[in-house]
Amino acid sequence: MRGALWGCLCLLIAFITACGTSDSSLRDSGHNESYIQGFHDGRHSGLQEAGNEFEHYIRDETRFNTDADYKAGWLAGEGEGKKLQAQATSVGGSVGNAMSSQSSKPTDPETVAKEVLEHTDTSQLKNLK
Numbered sequence: 001m002r003g004a005l006w007g008c009l010c011l012l013i014a015f016i017t018a019c020g021t022s023d024s025s026l027r028d029s030g031h032n033e034s035y036i037q038g039f040h041d042g043r044h045s046g047l048q049e050a051g052n053e054f055e056h057y058i059r060d061e062t063r064f065n066t067d068a069d070y071k072a073g074w075l076a077g078e079g080e081g082k083k084l085q086a087q088a089t090s091v092g093g094s095v096g097n098a099m100s101s102q103s104s105k106p107t108d109p110e111t112v113a114k115e116v117l118e119h120t121d122t123s124q125l126k127n128l129k
Helices: 002-018 023-028 033-049 061-066 068-102 109-117 123-127
Strands: none
Touching: 023 033, 033 061, 033 068, 061 068
């Protein structure tokens, strides 16, 4: 049972990280570094706003109010972050439902995720960019 939970968690993390917009694709679309920084800050914020407890709200208020590229990137990134978190929540819900149907004890996706991560060192995850 634990092996299946770990496998599902790994697939969920791979799904989230693989679906994000890359710096190179933003550059190829003609966006500058200010936009890209705003995009990253907004994506982290969107993930957090949509319920990801491992993310933080990040917004440089001065740049947001004075730099149109940073603001546009932040808003686009926030939207992507919310979309990615909604997809992850949907996948997590499916996994949780599948796991609870195989178990005699009721579980919800958040409980399953917390149980899986209970004894896991996640400190290095923030280095993944």
